[in-house]
Amino acid sequence: MKAKLISYTDVTVPTPPYKKSTKSGIVEDEKGKRQLVGIDDEHYNILKIGMEGRIEKRVTDFGEFNFFVPEIKEKKEVSKVALITGATRGIGKAIALELARKGFNIVINDLELQDAGAEAINEIKKGGREAIFIKADISKYEEVEKMVKEAVEKLGRMDVLINNAGMNIDRLLINMTPEQWQKVIDVDLTGTYNCTKAVLPHMMQQGGGRIVNVSSMSALDGAIGQANYAAAKGGVVSLTKTIAMEYAQYNILCNAIAPGCIRTRMTDAMPPGMLRERVSQIPLGRRGEPEEVAKLVVFLVTEGNYITGQLINISAGEYI
Numbered sequence: 001m002k003a004k005l006i007s008y009t010d011v012t013v014p015t016p017p018y019k020k021s022t023k024s025g026i027v028e029d030e031k032g033k034r035q036l037v038g039i040d041d042e043h044y045n046i047l048k049i050g051m052e053g054r055i056e057k058r059v060t061d062f063g064e065f066n067f068f069v070p071e072i073k074e075k076k077e078v079s080k081v082a083l084i085t086g087a088t089r090g091i092g093k094a095i096a097l098e099l100a101r102k103g104f105n106i107v108i109n110d111l112e113l114q115d116a117g118a119e120a121i122n123e124i125k126k127g128g129r130e131a132i133f134i135k136a137d138i139s140k141y142e143e144v145e146k147m148v149k150e151a152v153e154k155l156g157r158m159d160v161l162i163n164n165a166g167m168n169i170d171r172l173l174i175n176m177t178p179e180q181w182q183k184v185i186d187v188d189l190t191g192t193y194n195c196t197k198a199v200l201p202h203m204m205q206q207g208g209g210r211i212v213n214v215s216s217m218s219a220l221d222g223a224i225g226q227a228n229y230a231a232a233k234g235g236v237v238s239l240t241k242t243i244a245m246e247y248a249q250y251n252i253l254c255n256a257i258a259p260g261c262i263r264t265r266m267t268d269a270m271p272p273g274m275l276r277e278r279v280s281q282i283p284l285g286r287r288g289e290p291e292e293v294a295k296l297v298v299f300l301v302t303e304g305n306y307i308t309g310q311l312i313n314i315s316a317g318e319y320i
Protein backbone atom coordinates (compact mmCIF):
# COMPACT_ATOMS: atom_id res chain seq x y z
CA MET A 1 0.00 0.00 0.00
CA LYS A 2 1.22 3.52 -0.87
CA ALA A 3 1.99 5.95 1.97
CA LYS A 4 3.43 9.38 2.74
CA LEU A 5 5.95 10.03 5.51
CA ILE A 6 4.57 12.35 8.23
CA SER A 7 7.40 12.20 10.77
CA TYR A 8 10.35 10.04 11.74
CA THR A 9 12.85 9.59 14.51
CA ASP A 10 16.25 7.98 14.92
CA VAL A 11 15.39 6.96 18.46
CA THR A 12 15.25 3.20 18.11
CA VAL A 13 12.19 1.56 19.61
CA PRO A 14 11.66 -2.13 20.21
CA THR A 15 9.23 -3.29 17.56
CA PRO A 16 8.20 -6.83 16.78
CA PRO A 17 10.27 -8.97 16.51
CA TYR A 18 11.25 -7.79 19.96
CA LYS A 19 14.82 -9.00 19.49
CA LYS A 20 15.34 -5.97 17.27
CA SER A 21 15.13 -2.21 17.72
CA THR A 22 14.35 -0.11 14.68
CA LYS A 23 14.16 3.51 13.77
CA SER A 24 10.53 4.44 13.34
CA GLY A 25 8.13 6.89 11.75
CA ILE A 26 4.50 7.82 11.25
CA VAL A 27 3.04 7.44 7.78
CA GLU A 28 -0.35 8.23 6.25
CA ASP A 29 -1.77 5.72 3.81
CA GLU A 30 -4.01 6.35 0.79
CA LYS A 31 -7.12 6.28 2.99
CA GLY A 32 -5.70 8.99 5.27
CA LYS A 33 -5.07 6.52 8.10
CA ARG A 34 -1.89 7.10 10.12
CA GLN A 35 0.21 4.35 11.61
CA LEU A 36 3.53 3.65 13.31
CA VAL A 37 6.05 1.93 11.04
CA GLY A 38 9.63 0.70 11.23
CA ILE A 39 12.34 2.29 9.08
CA ASP A 40 15.43 0.43 7.86
CA ASP A 41 18.79 1.97 8.79
CA GLU A 42 19.83 2.00 5.13
CA HIS A 43 16.88 4.30 4.29
CA TYR A 44 17.15 6.65 7.24
CA ASN A 45 19.63 9.12 5.71
CA ILE A 46 17.52 9.78 2.60
CA LEU A 47 14.20 10.44 4.39
CA LYS A 48 12.31 13.70 3.92
CA ILE A 49 8.95 14.67 5.45
CA GLY A 50 6.23 14.22 2.84
CA MET A 51 8.23 11.60 0.93
CA GLU A 52 6.23 8.98 -0.95
CA GLY A 53 6.79 5.28 -0.46
CA ARG A 54 5.00 2.06 0.36
CA ILE A 55 4.07 0.12 3.47
CA GLU A 56 5.66 -3.31 3.51
CA LYS A 57 4.34 -5.98 5.85
CA ARG A 58 7.19 -8.09 7.26
CA VAL A 59 6.35 -11.46 8.75
CA THR A 60 9.00 -12.88 11.02
CA ASP A 61 9.23 -15.79 13.43
CA PHE A 62 8.17 -13.35 16.14
CA GLY A 63 5.18 -11.68 14.51
CA GLU A 64 4.23 -9.05 11.96
CA PHE A 65 5.22 -5.41 11.66
CA ASN A 66 4.85 -2.77 8.96
CA PHE A 67 7.86 -0.96 7.50
CA PHE A 68 8.00 2.18 5.38
CA VAL A 69 10.03 1.73 2.20
CA PRO A 70 10.70 5.11 0.55
CA GLU A 71 10.39 5.45 -3.19
CA ILE A 72 13.89 6.05 -4.51
CA LYS A 73 13.59 7.95 -7.80
CA GLU A 74 17.06 7.40 -9.25
CA LYS A 75 19.05 4.65 -7.65
CA LYS A 76 22.77 5.33 -7.91
CA GLU A 77 24.88 2.19 -7.88
CA VAL A 78 27.43 2.62 -5.10
CA SER A 79 30.27 0.15 -4.75
CA LYS A 80 30.77 -1.38 -1.36
CA VAL A 81 33.98 -0.68 0.49
CA ALA A 82 36.30 -3.18 2.17
CA LEU A 83 39.12 -2.27 4.55
CA ILE A 84 41.85 -4.88 4.87
CA THR A 85 44.54 -4.39 7.49
CA GLY A 86 48.13 -5.48 6.88
CA ALA A 87 47.31 -5.81 3.17
CA THR A 88 50.49 -4.80 1.35
CA ARG A 89 51.66 -8.40 1.17
CA GLY A 90 50.84 -12.00 2.04
CA ILE A 91 47.31 -13.09 2.90
CA GLY A 92 46.00 -9.51 3.24
CA LYS A 93 47.12 -8.54 -0.25
CA ALA A 94 45.50 -11.64 -1.75
CA ILE A 95 42.24 -10.81 0.08
CA ALA A 96 42.34 -7.22 -1.20
CA LEU A 97 42.80 -8.36 -4.82
CA GLU A 98 40.09 -11.02 -4.59
CA LEU A 99 37.55 -8.62 -3.00
CA ALA A 100 38.32 -6.03 -5.71
CA ARG A 101 37.59 -8.72 -8.35
CA LYS A 102 34.20 -9.17 -6.67
CA GLY A 103 33.47 -5.45 -7.11
CA PHE A 104 34.52 -3.89 -3.80
CA ASN A 105 36.43 -0.64 -3.55
CA ILE A 106 39.45 -1.29 -1.40
CA VAL A 107 41.30 0.36 1.48
CA ILE A 108 44.71 -1.18 1.96
CA ASN A 109 46.15 -0.54 5.40
CA ASP A 110 49.65 -1.30 6.60
CA LEU A 111 52.61 0.21 8.43
CA GLU A 112 54.28 1.08 5.07
CA LEU A 113 53.03 0.90 1.47
CA GLN A 114 55.99 -1.16 0.13
CA ASP A 115 56.36 -2.11 -3.57
CA ALA A 116 53.94 -5.02 -3.31
CA GLY A 117 51.23 -2.74 -1.88
CA ALA A 118 51.71 -0.21 -4.70
CA GLU A 119 51.44 -3.09 -7.20
CA ALA A 120 48.17 -4.21 -5.61
CA ILE A 121 46.73 -0.69 -5.82
CA ASN A 122 47.66 -0.43 -9.54
CA GLU A 123 46.18 -3.84 -10.28
CA ILE A 124 42.90 -2.97 -8.53
CA LYS A 125 42.64 0.35 -10.36
CA LYS A 126 43.33 -1.36 -13.70
CA GLY A 127 40.42 -3.67 -12.93
CA GLY A 128 38.14 -0.61 -12.60
CA ARG A 129 37.85 -0.34 -8.80
CA GLU A 130 39.00 2.34 -6.41
CA ALA A 131 41.95 1.53 -4.15
CA ILE A 132 43.67 3.69 -1.58
CA PHE A 133 46.46 3.09 0.90
CA ILE A 134 46.13 4.37 4.46
CA LYS A 135 49.10 4.06 6.76
CA ALA A 136 48.19 3.28 10.35
CA ASP A 137 49.49 1.16 13.18
CA ILE A 138 46.45 -0.89 14.17
CA SER A 139 47.67 -1.21 17.74
CA LYS A 140 47.11 2.55 18.24
CA TYR A 141 43.45 3.50 18.54
CA GLU A 142 43.90 7.17 17.53
CA GLU A 143 45.60 6.12 14.26
CA VAL A 144 42.87 3.58 13.53
CA GLU A 145 40.11 6.11 14.18
CA LYS A 146 41.80 8.57 11.79
CA MET A 147 42.20 5.83 9.16
CA VAL A 148 38.51 4.86 9.23
CA LYS A 149 37.45 8.52 9.06
CA GLU A 150 39.70 9.08 6.02
CA ALA A 151 38.46 5.89 4.35
CA VAL A 152 34.81 6.90 4.72
CA GLU A 153 35.53 10.45 3.56
CA LYS A 154 37.34 9.21 0.43
CA LEU A 155 35.27 6.15 -0.53
CA GLY A 156 31.93 7.04 1.06
CA ARG A 157 31.13 3.82 2.92
CA MET A 158 32.45 1.06 5.16
CA ASP A 159 30.95 -2.38 4.48
CA VAL A 160 33.64 -4.95 5.16
CA LEU A 161 36.51 -5.13 7.64
CA ILE A 162 39.15 -7.83 7.38
CA ASN A 163 41.26 -7.83 10.54
CA ASN A 164 44.28 -9.46 8.91
CA ALA A 165 47.35 -7.55 10.14
CA GLY A 166 49.37 -9.62 12.53
CA MET A 167 52.86 -10.36 13.75
CA ASN A 168 54.77 -12.85 15.87
CA ILE A 169 57.79 -12.77 18.15
CA ASP A 170 58.48 -16.44 18.85
CA ARG A 171 60.42 -17.80 21.83
CA LEU A 172 59.79 -19.98 24.83
CA LEU A 173 57.71 -18.24 27.46
CA ILE A 174 60.58 -18.40 29.94
CA ASN A 175 62.68 -16.28 27.57
CA MET A 176 59.84 -13.94 26.51
CA THR A 177 60.17 -10.41 27.87
CA PRO A 178 57.09 -8.51 29.06
CA GLU A 179 57.63 -6.15 26.08
CA GLN A 180 57.63 -9.07 23.58
CA TRP A 181 54.47 -10.46 25.19
CA GLN A 182 52.74 -7.08 25.12
CA LYS A 183 53.73 -6.14 21.56
CA VAL A 184 52.08 -9.20 20.02
CA ILE A 185 48.96 -8.82 22.18
CA ASP A 186 48.75 -5.13 21.20
CA VAL A 187 48.91 -5.80 17.45
CA ASP A 188 47.13 -9.14 17.06
CA LEU A 189 44.38 -8.78 19.69
CA THR A 190 44.01 -5.09 20.58
CA GLY A 191 44.43 -4.17 16.89
CA THR A 192 41.38 -6.30 16.08
CA TYR A 193 39.39 -4.57 18.83
CA ASN A 194 40.56 -1.12 17.66
CA CYS A 195 39.57 -1.58 14.01
CA THR A 196 36.25 -3.23 14.86
CA LYS A 197 35.30 -0.47 17.29
CA ALA A 198 36.12 2.22 14.72
CA VAL A 199 34.07 0.69 11.85
CA LEU A 200 31.00 -0.43 13.83
CA PRO A 201 29.18 2.95 13.95
CA HIS A 202 29.44 3.23 10.14
CA MET A 203 28.19 -0.32 9.56
CA MET A 204 25.33 0.17 12.02
CA GLN A 205 24.26 3.38 10.32
CA GLN A 206 24.43 1.77 6.86
CA GLY A 207 22.29 -1.17 7.90
CA GLY A 208 24.89 -3.93 8.00
CA GLY A 209 28.44 -5.11 7.53
CA ARG A 210 30.76 -8.09 7.46
CA ILE A 211 33.85 -8.63 9.61
CA VAL A 212 36.39 -11.43 9.22
CA ASN A 213 39.13 -11.83 11.81
CA VAL A 214 42.26 -13.73 10.84
CA SER A 215 43.09 -15.96 13.78
CA SER A 216 45.38 -18.98 13.59
CA MET A 217 45.61 -22.69 14.31
CA SER A 218 47.71 -21.69 17.34
CA ALA A 219 44.46 -20.45 18.87
CA LEU A 220 43.12 -24.02 18.78
CA ASP A 221 46.22 -26.05 19.58
CA GLY A 222 48.60 -23.69 21.32
CA ALA A 223 52.12 -23.68 19.90
CA ILE A 224 55.51 -24.10 21.48
CA GLY A 225 57.35 -20.77 21.32
CA GLN A 226 54.17 -18.80 20.61
CA ALA A 227 52.64 -18.05 24.03
CA ASN A 228 51.96 -14.42 23.08
CA TYR A 229 50.73 -15.22 19.55
CA ALA A 230 48.53 -18.17 20.58
CA ALA A 231 46.99 -16.18 23.45
CA ALA A 232 46.30 -13.21 21.15
CA LYS A 233 44.79 -15.38 18.39
CA GLY A 234 42.71 -17.28 20.98
CA GLY A 235 41.47 -13.91 22.24
CA VAL A 236 40.53 -13.02 18.67
CA VAL A 237 38.23 -16.08 18.56
CA SER A 238 36.40 -15.08 21.76
CA LEU A 239 36.19 -11.50 20.54
CA THR A 240 34.70 -12.74 17.25
CA LYS A 241 31.95 -14.65 19.06
CA THR A 242 31.10 -11.64 21.22
CA ILE A 243 30.97 -9.24 18.27
CA ALA A 244 28.71 -11.72 16.44
CA MET A 245 26.30 -11.81 19.39
CA GLU A 246 26.26 -8.07 20.04
CA TYR A 247 25.82 -6.88 16.42
CA ALA A 248 23.71 -9.55 14.67
CA GLN A 249 20.71 -7.29 15.37
CA TYR A 250 22.35 -4.69 13.08
CA ASN A 251 22.96 -7.23 10.30
CA ILE A 252 26.68 -7.19 11.08
CA LEU A 253 28.13 -10.70 10.82
CA CYS A 254 31.52 -11.53 12.27
CA ASN A 255 33.54 -14.70 11.75
CA ALA A 256 37.12 -15.81 12.25
CA ILE A 257 39.36 -18.01 10.14
CA ALA A 258 42.23 -20.18 11.32
CA PRO A 259 44.74 -20.63 8.51
CA GLY A 260 47.25 -23.45 8.80
CA CYS A 261 50.65 -23.13 7.13
CA ILE A 262 50.34 -20.54 4.34
CA ARG A 263 53.15 -19.53 1.95
CA THR A 264 53.94 -15.97 3.11
CA ARG A 265 56.87 -14.15 4.67
CA MET A 266 55.66 -15.40 8.08
CA THR A 267 56.28 -19.07 7.20
CA ASP A 268 59.25 -18.30 4.87
CA ALA A 269 60.95 -17.07 8.05
CA MET A 270 60.76 -20.52 9.71
CA PRO A 271 64.04 -22.48 9.91
CA PRO A 272 64.00 -24.81 6.82
CA GLY A 273 64.15 -28.01 8.89
CA MET A 274 61.20 -26.91 11.03
CA LEU A 275 59.17 -25.92 7.96
CA ARG A 276 59.87 -29.31 6.27
CA GLU A 277 58.82 -31.13 9.44
CA ARG A 278 55.60 -29.12 9.64
CA VAL A 279 54.68 -29.61 5.98
CA SER A 280 55.26 -33.37 6.36
CA GLN A 281 52.43 -33.38 8.92
CA ILE A 282 49.91 -31.71 6.61
CA PRO A 283 47.67 -34.34 4.95
CA LEU A 284 47.75 -32.48 1.63
CA GLY A 285 51.55 -32.27 1.92
CA ARG A 286 52.02 -28.62 1.01
CA ARG A 287 51.72 -25.06 2.28
CA GLY A 288 48.52 -23.21 1.37
CA GLU A 289 48.56 -20.25 -0.99
CA PRO A 290 47.35 -16.81 0.18
CA GLU A 291 44.83 -16.86 -2.71
CA GLU A 292 43.23 -20.02 -1.27
CA VAL A 293 42.66 -18.23 2.04
CA ALA A 294 41.35 -15.18 0.19
CA LYS A 295 38.65 -17.29 -1.51
CA LEU A 296 37.30 -18.41 1.89
CA VAL A 297 37.21 -14.81 3.12
CA VAL A 298 35.39 -13.67 -0.01
CA PHE A 299 32.84 -16.47 0.46
CA LEU A 300 32.17 -15.39 4.06
CA VAL A 301 31.78 -11.77 3.02
CA THR A 302 29.66 -12.20 -0.09
CA GLU A 303 27.74 -15.46 0.39
CA GLY A 304 27.80 -16.37 4.06
CA ASN A 305 24.64 -14.56 5.05
CA TYR A 306 23.62 -17.22 7.62
CA ILE A 307 27.05 -17.71 9.21
CA THR A 308 28.20 -15.69 12.18
CA GLY A 309 30.35 -16.18 15.28
CA GLN A 310 32.22 -19.12 13.73
CA LEU A 311 35.88 -20.07 13.53
CA ILE A 312 36.58 -21.70 10.19
CA ASN A 313 39.69 -23.76 9.80
CA ILE A 314 41.63 -23.68 6.53
CA SER A 315 44.63 -25.94 6.98
CA ALA A 316 44.44 -28.85 4.50
CA GLY A 317 43.59 -31.21 7.33
CA GLU A 318 46.50 -30.19 9.59
CA TYR A 319 43.84 -29.62 12.25
CA ILE A 320 41.08 -32.23 12.30
Ligand SMILES: NC(=O)c1ccc[n+]([C@@H]2O[C@H](COP(=O)([O-])OP(=O)(O)OC[C@H]3O[C@@H](n4cnc5c(N)ncnc54)[C@H](O)[C@@H]3O)[C@@H](O)[C@H]2O)c1
Pocket residue numbers: 085086087088089090091092109110111112136137138139163164165166167187191214215216217258259260261262263264265266267
Ligand atom coordinates in the same frame (compact mmCIF):
# COMPACT_ATOMS: atom_id res chain seq x y z
N1 LIG B 1 51.17 -17.34 7.01
C1 LIG B 1 50.60 -18.24 7.79
O1 LIG B 1 50.90 -19.42 7.72
C2 LIG B 1 49.54 -17.82 8.78
C3 LIG B 1 48.89 -18.81 9.51
C4 LIG B 1 47.90 -18.48 10.43
C5 LIG B 1 47.56 -17.15 10.59
N2 LIG B 1 48.20 -16.18 9.89
C6 LIG B 1 47.77 -14.80 10.11
O2 LIG B 1 47.43 -14.22 8.86
C7 LIG B 1 47.62 -12.81 8.92
C8 LIG B 1 48.46 -12.37 7.73
O3 LIG B 1 49.72 -13.00 7.83
P1 LIG B 1 50.75 -13.19 6.63
O4 LIG B 1 51.22 -14.59 6.69
O5 LIG B 1 50.19 -12.64 5.38
O6 LIG B 1 51.95 -12.30 7.22
P2 LIG B 1 52.80 -11.13 6.61
O7 LIG B 1 53.85 -10.86 7.63
O8 LIG B 1 53.22 -11.41 5.22
O9 LIG B 1 51.75 -9.92 6.59
C9 LIG B 1 51.32 -9.25 7.74
C10 LIG B 1 51.13 -7.79 7.40
O10 LIG B 1 50.65 -7.12 8.57
C11 LIG B 1 51.33 -5.87 8.66
N3 LIG B 1 51.35 -5.39 10.04
C12 LIG B 1 52.04 -5.90 11.09
N4 LIG B 1 51.84 -5.14 12.18
C13 LIG B 1 50.98 -4.15 11.82
C14 LIG B 1 50.41 -3.05 12.52
N5 LIG B 1 50.68 -2.81 13.80
N6 LIG B 1 49.59 -2.22 11.85
C15 LIG B 1 49.31 -2.44 10.53
N7 LIG B 1 49.83 -3.46 9.83
C16 LIG B 1 50.67 -4.29 10.47
C17 LIG B 1 52.74 -6.19 8.15
O11 LIG B 1 53.44 -5.01 7.80
C18 LIG B 1 52.45 -7.11 6.99
O12 LIG B 1 52.31 -6.43 5.78
C19 LIG B 1 48.28 -12.54 10.27
O13 LIG B 1 47.29 -12.12 11.19
C20 LIG B 1 48.83 -13.89 10.67
O14 LIG B 1 48.95 -14.00 12.07
C21 LIG B 1 49.18 -16.49 8.99
